[in-house]
Amino acid sequence: MTTHDEKAALxxxxxxxxxxxxxxxxxxxxxxxxxxxxxxxxAQDINEVLKEPxxxxxxxxxxxxxxxxxxxxxxxxxISKLESWRDGDIQTVLVCIRLLVRxxxxxxxxxxYHIGFEPRIWKQEFEPSQLDSLDTNLHENEVTGxxxxxxxxxxxxxxxxxxxxxxxxxxxxxxxxxTVWEPGIxxxxxxxxxxxxxxxxxxxxxxxxxVLCSSSLYVSPVDVVSTGNKFLTTLVxxxxxxxxxxxxxxxxxLVCRSTSSTDNFLFxxxxxFTEIRHLLVTHxxxxxxxxxxxxxxxxxxxxxxxxxxxxxxxxxxxYMLSSMMNILQATAGFVKKNGKLLWAYEAVVFMxxxxxxxxxxxxxxxxxxxxxxxxxxxxxxxxxxxxxxxQVSSYYLLYLTSKEPLTNELLKPISSTLYEHLPNNFKxxxxxxxxxxxxxxxxxxxxxxxxxxxxxxxxxxxxxxxVEILYNLITPVSDNPNVTIDxxxxxxxxxxxxxxxxxxxxxVTQLIGHLSxxxxxxxxxxxxxxxxxxxxxxxxxxxRYPLPSRMLLLCILKNENLxxxxxxxxxNLQDLFIKGDAFEKIEEEDESNxxxxxxxxxxxxxxxxxxxxxxxxxxxxxxSVLPRNVIDAAPIxxxxxxxxxxxxxxxxxxxxxxxxxxxRKNSSVSKAWPGREYLALxxxxxxxxxxxxxxxxxxxxxxxxxxxxxxxxRIGKINFQNAYEDKNYxxxxxxxxxxxxxxLQFKWNLISLGWxxxxxxxxxxxxxxxxxxxxxxxxxxxxxxxxxxIASMSKFTSWNFLKxxxxxxxxxxxxxxxxxxxxxxESTEIKLFKVETSLSFFxxxxxxxxxxxxxxxxxxxxxxxxxxxxxxxxxxxxxSALNTPVEEKEGFFASRAGRNSVTSLQSxxxxxxxxxxxxxxxxQFST
Numbered sequence: 001m002t003t004h005d006e007k008a009a010l011x012x013x014x015x016x017x018x019x020x021x022x023x024x025x026x027x028x029x030x031x032x033x034x035x036x037x038x039x040x041x042x043a044q045d046i047n048e049v050l051k052e053p054x055x056x057x058x059x060x061x062x063x064x065x066x067x068x069x070x071x072x073x074x075x076x077x078x079i080s081k082l083e084s085w086r087d088g089d090i091q092t093v094l095v096c097i098r099l100l101v102r103x104x105x106x107x108x109x110x111x112x113y114h115i116g117f118e119p120r121i122w123k124q125e126f127e128p129s130q131l132d133s134l135d136t137n138l139h140e141n142e143v144t145g146x147x148x149x150x151x152x153x154x155x156x157x158x159x160x161x162x163x164x165x166x167x168x169x170x171x172x173x174x175x176x177x178x179t180v181w182e183p184g185i186x187x188x189x190x191x192x193x194x195x196x197x198x199x200x201x202x203x204x205x206x207x208x209x210x211v212l213c214s215s216s217l218y219v220s221p222v223d224v225v226s227t228g229n230k231f232l233t234t235l236v237x238x239x240x241x242x243x244x245x246x247x248x249x250x251x252x253x254l255v256c257r258s259t260s261s262t263d264n265f266l267f268x269x270x271x272x273f274t275e276i277r278h279l280l281v282t283h284x285x286x287x288x289x290x291x292x293x294x295x296x297x298x299x300x301x302x303x304x305x306x307x308x309x310x311x312x313x314x315x316x317x318x319y320m321l322s323s324m325m326n327i328l329q330a331t332a333g334f335v336k337k338n339g340k341l342l343w344a345y346e347a348v349v350f351m352x353x354x355x356x357x358x359x360x361x362x363x364x365x366x367x368x369x370x371x372x373x374x375x376x377x378x379x380x381x382x383x384x385x386x387x388x389x390x391q392v393s394s395y396y397l398l399y400l401t402s403k404e405p406l407t408n409e410l411l412k413p414i415s416s417t418l419y420e421h422l423p424n425n426f427k428x429x430x431x432x433x434x435x436x437x438x439x440x441x442x443x444x445x446x447x448x449x450x451x452x453x454x455x456x457x458x459x460x461x462x463x464x465x466x467v468e469i470l471y472n473l474i475t476p477v478s479d480n481p482n483v484t485i486d487x488x489x490x491x492x493x494x495x496x497x498x499x500x501x502x503x504x505x506x507x508v509t510q511l512i513g514h515l516s517x518x519x520x521x522x523x524x525x526x527x528x529x530x531x532x533x534x535x536x537x538x539x540x541x542x543x544r545y546p547l548p549s550r551m552l553l554l555c556i557l558k559n560e561n562l563x564x565x566x567x568x569x570x571x572n573l574q575d576l577f578i579k580g581d582a583f584e585k586i587e588e589e590d591e592s593n594x595x596x597x598x599x600x601x602x603x604x605x606x607x608x609x610x611x612x613x614x615x616x617x618x619x620x621x622x623x624s625v626l627p628r629n630v631i632d633a634a635p636i637x638x639x640x641x642x643x644x645x646x647x648x649x650x651x652x653x654x655x656x657x658x659x660x661x662x663x664r665k666n667s668s669v670s671k672a673w674p675g676r677e678y679l680a681l682x683x684x685x686x687x688x689x690x691x692x693x694x695x696x697x698x699x700x701x702x703x704x705x706x707x708x709x710x711x712x713x714r715i716g717k718i719n720f721q722n723a724y725e726d727k728n729y730x731x732x733x734x735x736x737x738x739x740x741x742x743x744l745q746f747k748w749n750l751i752s753l754g755w756x757x758x759x760x761x762x763x764x765x766x767x768x769x770x771x772x773x774x775x776x777x778x779x780x781x782x783x784x785x786x787x788x789x790i791a792s793m794s795k796f797t798s799w800n801f802l803k804x805x806x807x808x809x810x811x812x813x814x815x816x817x818x819x820x821x822x823x824x825x826e827s828t829e830i831k832l833f834k835v836e837t838s839l840s841f842f843x844x845x846x847x848x849x850x851x852x853x854x855x856x857x858x859x860x861x862x863x864x865x866x867x868x869x870x871x872x873x874x875x876x877x878x879x880s881a882l883n884t885p886v887e888e889k890e891g892f893f894a895s896r897a898g899r900n901s902v903t904s905l906q907s908x909x910x911x912x913x914x915x916x917x918x919x920x921x922x923x924q925f926s927t
Contacts, residue, residue, distance in 0.1 A: 007049050009037050014050060017064040018057040022128055031071040035095045042817040043098045043204070047824060050102050058106050063128040066121055069103060072096045073151045080154035080161070085174035090164060094201070094818075097208045102824055108215040109828045114227060118215070122148035122230070152212065152234050156243055158205050159250070165202045167195050178246045184253030185316050186245065191263040196273050196811050199280050200818045206283035209235075210764060211824070213290060217761055220831050221754035222639060228297050236291050237300040248304055251288040255281060255343075256323035270808070271777060272815045278342070278771045279819075285346040286764050292353045293760060295753060309357035317360050324351050325369055328376050342774045344380065345389045345763055352396045362406075370409045371435040372418055374400060378442055379426060381462065387836075388759045394465040395647065395746050401472035402649075402745040410436040411478040411498025430503045433494050436473055437504040443470045444507035448514050460526065461644050467530045468649060472743045474500065474508065474537035477548045490709045491551065496716075499548025500541070502708075505555040508538065509562060516566040525578050529655065531566070532675030536652060539678040542686055543720070550716040553690060554708065557698065557715075560687060567679055573669035586668060646751035649744040689723035690715065758833045765825050765835075772821070 013033050017023065023030055041049070057065050076096045079089050110117060120126065124146035159165050163173025180187035181202075212231040219227045239247070258264045258281045266281070268274045291304040311317065327347040351373075354361040365373065377400075380386065380393035400406055414435045419427070428445070432438035443466055446452060452463060477497040485493050491502040500508070515521075515531045538556075541549045556563065575586050650656065655674045670676075691698060694714050700706040746752075763770070 003040055003045070006037060006041055007045060010034075010041065010046070011049050011053055013037060014053045014057065017068055018053075018060040019064075020061070022061070023064050023067060025067050025071060025126070031068070031075075034068070034072065034099060035075060035092045041095075042819070043101070044820040044822065046095075046098045047102050047820050047822040050099075051822075054103060054106055058110075062110070065103070066107065066117075067126070067128070069100065069107060069121070070126055070147065072099050072103075073147060076100075076158075077150050077154040080157045083175045084172065085161075085163065090173070090201075093158065093164070094204060097204050101204075101208050101211050104211050105214065105217075105825050105828055109218050113215065114219065118230060122146075122151075148230055149234050149238065152209070152231055153239070155205055155209050155212075156239065156247060159202060160243075160246065165198055165205065167198055178243060180246055180253060181250040182253035182257050184249070184256055184319055185311075186249040187253065191257060194265050194277070196268075196276060197814050200276050200815045203276055203280040203283055204818050206280070206287055210283060210287055210290070213287075214761065214764065214825065216757065217765065217825060217830050217832050218828070220639060221643060221758040221833070222751055224754045224757055224832060225295055225750050229294070232290065232294045233296055233300060236294055236302045236304045237296050239303070241303065244303055245307060248288070248291070248307060251284040252320065255285045255288065255346075256319060258343075259323040259326035261326075270812055270815075271775075272812055272819060274775060275771060275777065275819060276815045278775065279768070282343070282346075282767050282771055285343055285350075286760065286767065289346055289349050289353075289760055290764075293349070293757060305353075305357060308354065311358060312360045314360075314364075317358070317364050320354065321351075321361060321364055321369065324354075325372070328373070342770065345386070345392060345759075348377070348380070348389065348392050348396055349760065352392070352399065355400070366406050366409055370400070370406050371412075371415065374410065374435065374439060375418065375422070378439060381466070382446065388763055390462065392756075392759060394462055394469070398465055398469050398472070398649070398744065399746045401469050402743040404476065404743070407436070407472070407476050407743075408478055410434060410439065410473075411476065413494070414438055428503065430492070432503065433492070433501045434498055436476070436498065437501040440470065440473050440500065440504040441507050443473070444504075444511045447511055448507075460524065461647070464526065464530070464648070467533055468744045470508075470511075471533045471537045474534070475541045475544070476743075477545045481547075487709070491712065493709075495548050495551060497545065497548040499545065499550065500552050502551040502555065502712075505552040508534070508552070509555045509559050512538075512566065513559070513562040516562070516569060518569050518572075521569065521573075528570075528578075528669065528673055528675075529651075532655065532673060532678075533652075535566075535675040535682075536678045539682055542682065543724075546718065546720040547716050550712050553686075553715050554712055556682065557687065557690060557711075560683075563679065563683055567683055570673050570676065570679075571670045573673075574671075576669050578669065578672070643751055643755050646749055647746075647755065649747055651744070652742070685723055686720070689720065690718065693718045762833045765823070765830070765833075768820070768823060 016030075025031075054065075073096075076093060079085070079093055082089065107113065107117075107121070113121075126147075157176045160176050160178050161173075162168050162175050162177045163171075166177050166179055183189040183191060209231075213229055213235070215231075216224050216227070216229050236244075258266060266274065266277050268277070291302075292308060294302060296302045324347045327343050328351075351365075355365065374397060377393045377397045380389050381397070383390060411434050414432055414437070419431065419438070426442070428438065428441045432441060447463065447466060447470070477499060480498070481496045483494045483496050495501070512531065512534055515527065515534070521527050521531070538552065541552060542556075546553065653659065654677075659674075694711065697706055697711065697714070
């Protein structure tokens with residue numbers, strides 16, 4: 001039978017499922033045809049053949065389609081349990097995997113799947129009549145779900161089956177052998193040349209496991225966490241400990257090996273070999289992240305996360321950190337001319353999870369790579385074509401800058417090696433003194449670029465996050481007051497306690513002036529919040545740490561008119577108030593009752609009625625996603641606005657929704673602006689007192705240029721505490737109240753975690769396409785390769801050539817049969833994220849960090865960078881005395897305080913996020 005005949009036979013037999021009668025499950029002869037007919041059909045063939053019949057069958061007889069899934073699943077389970085496989089069993093397993101991969105997304109897509117189908121489909125005993133009257137009150141825990149559990153456990157067994165996914169030097173196949181795939185965590189050994197047939201089989205099994213977990217694609221991000229995922233819950237909470245540990249170690253070691261500059265075996269002369277190896281690593285990395293991130297239902301614990309949080313062996317922590325940093329540095333081979341970074345997103349997610357739940361990892365990161373990491377993350381936020389990478393990098397950066405033990409390292413001198421290896425277009429005009437100076441300077445430079453405010457697809461989300469990061473970076477100081485002053489360096493000298501440099505202070509002042517323009521403030525209501533955040537941070541630095549902030553004080557002194565213009569601009573908005581997200585004009589009767597700004601003449605009211613339709617106030621939280629000052633009617637909040645609001649950290653005191661609600665209704669902008677009191681403190685207390693202390697040299701005499709270095713030294717000797725003694729401030733800035741200096745922290749809740757998962761699944765959705773784009777393979781090239789190989793497959797009567805050392809021609813044919821250019825989720829109704837066209841995420845986001853052939857590539861230059869501290873770049877797993885999972889199976893899973901589940905709003909407050917655990921609970925397992 002030719003391949004064309006097999007395609008037609010499979011199509012005709014599948015179409016029989018659409019007939020009017022229900023085909024009995026015990027009709028073994030009928031169901032067996034599905035894994036016997038396509039003996040030489042590849043994954044590409046099956047995906048093409050079933051595309052149209054699948055829609056037809058689901059529409060006309062969904063019961064038969066479900067029975068088909070169950071029959072294929074049970075056949076897979078049967079073979080996986082065999083201790084000895086026949087030659088045809090490998091063929092059957094691969095065909096069953098490819099059929100399920102093609103069909104399952106269409107089952108998950110059905111609207112009734114999550115409200116009744118799911119528990120019935122996966123019962124051990126299936127009654128077709130149950131589908132006619134679905135009881136939506138039937139909960140998952142009321143049914144056994146045995147088939148789902150058995151199928152998943154069988155797939156895990158298939159990942160460790162001798163002769164199929166575990167290499168053997170004998171012809172015997174079958175039986176489970178829990179062996180870690182690669183050296184590294186929990187396994188000591190040397191890297192071996194991979195068997196590409198084994199890799200191909202592993203990739204197909206991993207793809208099916210990922211597909212089983214993909215039912216979340218058809219749930220909105222607002223509901224995905226509370227809805228849960230049957231297969232992910234089973235995978236991380238029910239899988240036997242040793243098997244789960246072996247899986248975790250295998251996936252992690254495979255990913256880590258692929259980051260090595262040598263022995264990664266990612267690229268081959270044959271395109272098919274290169275693609276399958278990249279697909280294997282991609283599927284492994286994405287499944288690993290899914291397991292770590294997933295929040296289990298109440299009463300169950302994510303054992304993968306618990307184990308990862310408990311890891312404490314130095315060589316294992318160093319191995320993971322060095323591997324992830326290698327990816328982020330984009331070592332040679334990972335970077336193409338179009339700037340695609342294949343696994344950078346996955347590496348950022350994995351590092352974020354490790355930072356939260358593993359204290360030894362966090363400590364090592366602080367000691368060796370924190371400065372480099374933050375610089376790279378900031379660079380990633382400028383990559384306009386990397387949507388998911390931009391988003392996760394910006395929020396990870398916000399998370400890191402809110403952790404004082406980590407930010408303290410940023411106040412030390414920046415590594416000259418690190419800075420020299422930055423691309424020229426990402427350097428500052430003056431070499432920064434500390435890493436914090438560089439980050440603040442680069443953030444201001446990005447925010448001064450008007451293109452970022454004109455980009456598409458809700459640029460406010462990114463800009464708001466960058467402003468919050470800047471807020472976190474302006475105030476902190478170190479506990480080291482000792483610095484060496486070189487008079488010849490003038491204003492390039494460091495400040496005590498790592499205070500902001502003169503260049504960074506100048507850029508902050510310039511940014512405040514840029515954001516204070518009247519037209520800009522009236523474009524969006526939340527622009528006022530951005531300026532308020534920066535002004536508050538500057539005020540906090542001046543009042544709390546005047547000596548480290550001496551150069552910031554000098555900049556403000558020299559640019560006093562800029563701050564005065566901001567005061568006048570906001571004060572002249574006395575005839576406007578904010579309603580929801582729009583400015584509205586205060587009526588005359590409201591003005592007579594106190595609408596005017598205190599002590600400042602009313603302006604002309606220009607700009608009243610300016611529409612602000614796309615913004616969400618920074619103070620909106622997940623518990624109250626409501627526009628401010630709206631009490632007349634319930635607002636309509638879009639899902640996108642709810643998600644964006646949930647991602648905002650709790651704002652500083654005075655900027656919360658509670659504080660806003662205490663304001664008089666329709667209070668004018670001039671009175672309600674949350675930065676008003678802080679700007680007043682700078683203008684009317686700090687600056688006058690500063691001038692009184694240096695009146696001998698300031699203001700300078702006409703024609704005289706003051707010595708800035710002398711001014712800085714004079715400012716550093718002033719005791720500003722005297723400036724506040726006769727004042728009555730209720731700001732918490734001049735007192736010993738640390739609450740006002742709380743850094744803005746990324747908060748986890750139902751919606752933000754749902755958004756986080758949506759990014760992961762979006763990467764999974766585009767995995768095949770991303771790999772092909774990264775490798776530069778076109779669809780036509782792949783189809784030609786597949787057709788050429790499949791044409792010669794007919795000479796094989798059975799797939800019995802699975803050996804450790806298969807010939808190149810045989811291996812290429814085998815691997816090509818596993819490849820496909822078809823996205824099996826394409827054209828389904830995805831609800832978790834918006835399936836985008838070729839339009840880039842930030843179409844006009846032409847920032848300094850954008851890729852340009854004229855610029856030095858950031859990723860290429862990081863390849864040359866090898867930080868001397870810690871020596872992590874040369875970590876090899878073979879040099880450490882590691883233990884196998886079986887030897888330490890109990891020790892790895894000792895009792896431990898688990899992460900709270902995110903299944904209700906009530907659990908959010910207690911969680912927030914116990915994924916990071918407490919320091920105490922971590923330390924007890926790291927000793």
